[in-house]
Amino acid sequence: MFTVSLIICHHTKSTHFNILRTITSSAKMNIEFEMKKFNDKRQFTKALDLYDKYKHQSIITDRILVHALNACGQLGYVERGEIIHKKLSNDSLNNIYIQTSLIQFYMRCGRVNDAQCIFNESTSKTMVHYGSLMKGFKMNGMPEKAIDLFSKVTNPNEILLCLLFSSCAQVQTKKALEFGRKVWFQMPLINRKNKHILVATFDMFIKCGDISNAEKLFDMLEHVVIDYGQMMKCYNDHRLPMRTIDLYKKMKKEGIQPDKIIFVLLIDACAQIGIESRCRTIVKQIPSSMFNDLQFQTALIHMWGKVGFVKEAEQIFKQIDQPDPVAYTAMINSYGLNGLGYKAIELYYRMPVEMIVEKTHVCVLNACSHSGLVDEARFIFSTISMKNKWVYTAMVDCLSRLSLFDEAKELIEEFERHQSPCLPMYMSLLSGVRNQKDVSLARQITQRIQKLFHAMDKDLISASVLLTNVLAASGNLDEASQMRWNLSRSGAKKQMGLSWTEINDKLVQFRAQDRSHPRTKEIYEELDRIESELIEHGHKFDSSWITRPMMPDETVASILNSHSERLALAYNFIQRPIPSRIQIVQNLRICGDCHNAIKLISQIRNCQIIVRDANRIHHFADGKCSCNDHF
Ligand SMILES: [Zn+2]
Ligand SMILES: [Zn+2]
Structure with a gap:
C-alpha cells in the first residue's frame, strides 16, 4: 500500500531530501x-x-x-x-x-x-x-x-x-x-x-427511583417511544400501574405510535392492577400482529393468571407452537396462583426437562403449597438437584401452611448447614404458626429472627406483628396489647392495607377505616346490613386478626368490618345493578376474618367474588373459596 522506498529510488540525490520529507509526511x-x-x-x-x-x-x-x-x-x-x-x-x-x-x-x-x-x-x-x-x-x-x-x-x-x-x-x-x-x-x-x-439525568432519576424528578425531566424531553417506555417501566417497578396507563393515554394524544415494548409494559401494568375489565380494554387496543409474538404471549399469560382468568391464560398458552421456559413457567404460575395445583404439576411434568429453570421449581412448589399438595411437593423437592434459597423457601412455606412445623424447621436447619440464614423462610414458618395460634413456637421463631436479622427493621416489624397476632389469638391479650403499644410507640410503620375495585371503568381505592369516598355513608350502611346478615348466618368475628390497639369507641366487629377489602366489597353492593362478578385486589394478605366473612357473603348474596391478595387469588362462590382455606 505504501511504497515509500520504491518511489525514493527513482529520484536523484539532490532532490532526495525534500521529496523524502514530502512523501514520508504523506x-x-x-x-x-x-x-x-x-x-x-x-x-x-x-x-x-x-x-x-x-x-x-x-x-x-x-x-x-x-x-x-x-x-x-x-x-x-x-x-x-x-x-x-x-x-x-x-x-x-x-x-x-x-x-x-x-x-x-x-x-x-x-x-x-x-x-x-x-x-x-x-x-x-x-x-x-x-x-x-x-x-x-x-x-x-x-x-x-x-x-x-x-x-x-x-x-x-x-x-x-x-x-x-x-x-x-x-x-x-x-x-x-x-x-x-x-x-x-x-x-x-x-x-x-x-x-x-x-437524557442522562432522566435515566439517573429513573434508575434511582426518584419518580417526581423523573416526571419533571420527562416533560422537558422531546418525547420518543423509548422515553415513554423508560417512564412506564419506572412506574411499573414502583407499583404505580395507573400512572403507566395514564402515560399511555398521553402518548396516544401526542400521536406517538406505541411499539411492542410499550404494550408489554401496559400488559404488566394491567397485571398489577388485576381488574378484568381494565385488562380487556387494553387488550382490545393491541394490534393483532403482536399476538403471535412469544414475549407478548407470555406477558398475557402472566396477566390473565394474576387477574384470576386462567382460561384466558390457557388459551394463549395453547396457541404457542414452541413455548420457551418463561412461557411454561408463567403458565405453571398462573395455575398455582389460582389454586389449580394439579394442573400446575401436570404441566411441570410435561415440560421438557432441559427447559426447567430455577423459577419453574419455585412456581410448581408454590402451586403445591397453595393447594395443600404436600406429598407432591416433597417428591418434586427431592428430585431437584440444585436447590437454592428460593426453592427451600417455597418448600418451607408449603410445609408451614399445613402445620408441619418440625419438618419445616429441619429443612431450615439443613439449608443453614451450608448457607447463611434466609429471612423469608422464617417468615413463612411464622405465618404458618400464626394460623395455628402456637404461642411458644411463635415466640421461639421471633426470638431467632431478632437474633439472626437484627439489621432488617421492616421485616422485624412484620415478625413482631405476627407474634402479636398469635398472642392475641391464643388469649394472651395483655401481652398482645402491650406489644401493640410498643410497636406503635416505636414509630414502626406497618404497610398500609389497600384494596381497589373497578366500577364503570373507574378504579376506586380504599384503605382500612376509609371515610374519604363521597358515598361513604351508603358504604357503611351497607356494611351494617352485611354485618347483620353475617351474624344471622353464624359468623363469629375473630379478634385475633386485629393488629393494632383498639380505640374506646371501637368494637371487634367495627374494626374488622372496615378492613379495606370489606369497604371495596360494600361499594360494589351499593351499585345498581350489582355487578354479577365482583373483583377486588389488595396489597396485603387477606385476614382470616375477611376470608371467612367473604365466603359467607358469596353464599348469602349469591354472587361470585374474586379477591387477589399479596399471595394468591381467591375465587369465592357458594360459601367456599378455591384456596380451600390454604391462604
Ligand atoms: Zn380483614
Ligand atoms: Zn381463599
Whole structure:
C-alpha cells in the first residue's frame, strides 16, 4: 500500500531530501488515516497489522500510536499495548493524547491502577483525562470512584456531567442520587437544556427511583417511544400501574405510535392492577400482529393468571407452537396462583426437562403449597438437584401452611448447614404458626429472627406483628396489647392495607377505616346490613386478626368490618345493578376474618367474588373459596 522506498529510488540525490520529507509526511498521514478508518469500522486487527508493518520505521507518529493503543485496548491485547507504552519517548509520554489513550487502553484491559498512575503523573490534566478515568471506573464496575473523581473537577463539561449522571444511575444509592440531584439543580441553565445531559439525568432519576424528578425531566424531553417506555417501566417497578396507563393515554394524544415494548409494559401494568375489565380494554387496543409474538404471549399469560382468568391464560398458552421456559413457567404460575395445583404439576411434568429453570421449581412448589399438595411437593423437592434459597423457601412455606412445623424447621436447619440464614423462610414458618395460634413456637421463631436479622427493621416489624397476632389469638391479650403499644410507640410503620375495585371503568381505592369516598355513608350502611346478615348466618368475628390497639369507641366487629377489602366489597353492593362478578385486589394478605366473612357473603348474596391478595387469588362462590382455606 505504501511504497515509500520504491518511489525514493527513482529520484536523484539532490532532490532526495525534500521529496523524502514530502512523501514520508504523506505516508504518515496515510497510515494515520487508514488506521483510524479501520478502528472506526471496528476492524482493530487490521489497524494493528498496519501498525506492525511500519512500527520499525521512523514514520510512526503520536497519532499512529494513539490508534494502535486504541486497537490494543479494544482487543484486550494487554502485552502489545504495554510494549508500545514502554517504547514511548518522553515527548510522547507528555503528549496529552497519548496520556489519555494510555488511560483508556489500561482501563479497557481492566488495569485500573496503571490507568490511575498515568492520570496521577500527568502534569497538565484536561477534561479528557478526567473523562477517560471516569469512564474507565464505570467500565470496571467502580462508579463510586467516578463520582468521587467528578467532585474534584471545577466547571465540568457536558461529557463529564453525562458520565457523572450515568455513574449515579449505576450506583443507585440514596447518597449517589442526592449528589446527582444536587449537581443537576446547581448546574447552569444552559447545561440543563442540553439534550445529552437531560437524557442522562432522566435515566439517573429513573434508575434511582426518584419518580417526581423523573416526571419533571420527562416533560422537558422531546418525547420518543423509548422515553415513554423508560417512564412506564419506572412506574411499573414502583407499583404505580395507573400512572403507566395514564402515560399511555398521553402518548396516544401526542400521536406517538406505541411499539411492542410499550404494550408489554401496559400488559404488566394491567397485571398489577388485576381488574378484568381494565385488562380487556387494553387488550382490545393491541394490534393483532403482536399476538403471535412469544414475549407478548407470555406477558398475557402472566396477566390473565394474576387477574384470576386462567382460561384466558390457557388459551394463549395453547396457541404457542414452541413455548420457551418463561412461557411454561408463567403458565405453571398462573395455575398455582389460582389454586389449580394439579394442573400446575401436570404441566411441570410435561415440560421438557432441559427447559426447567430455577423459577419453574419455585412456581410448581408454590402451586403445591397453595393447594395443600404436600406429598407432591416433597417428591418434586427431592428430585431437584440444585436447590437454592428460593426453592427451600417455597418448600418451607408449603410445609408451614399445613402445620408441619418440625419438618419445616429441619429443612431450615439443613439449608443453614451450608448457607447463611434466609429471612423469608422464617417468615413463612411464622405465618404458618400464626394460623395455628402456637404461642411458644411463635415466640421461639421471633426470638431467632431478632437474633439472626437484627439489621432488617421492616421485616422485624412484620415478625413482631405476627407474634402479636398469635398472642392475641391464643388469649394472651395483655401481652398482645402491650406489644401493640410498643410497636406503635416505636414509630414502626406497618404497610398500609389497600384494596381497589373497578366500577364503570373507574378504579376506586380504599384503605382500612376509609371515610374519604363521597358515598361513604351508603358504604357503611351497607356494611351494617352485611354485618347483620353475617351474624344471622353464624359468623363469629375473630379478634385475633386485629393488629393494632383498639380505640374506646371501637368494637371487634367495627374494626374488622372496615378492613379495606370489606369497604371495596360494600361499594360494589351499593351499585345498581350489582355487578354479577365482583373483583377486588389488595396489597396485603387477606385476614382470616375477611376470608371467612367473604365466603359467607358469596353464599348469602349469591354472587361470585374474586379477591387477589399479596399471595394468591381467591375465587369465592357458594360459601367456599378455591384456596380451600390454604391462604
Ligand atoms: Zn380483614
Ligand atoms: Zn381463599
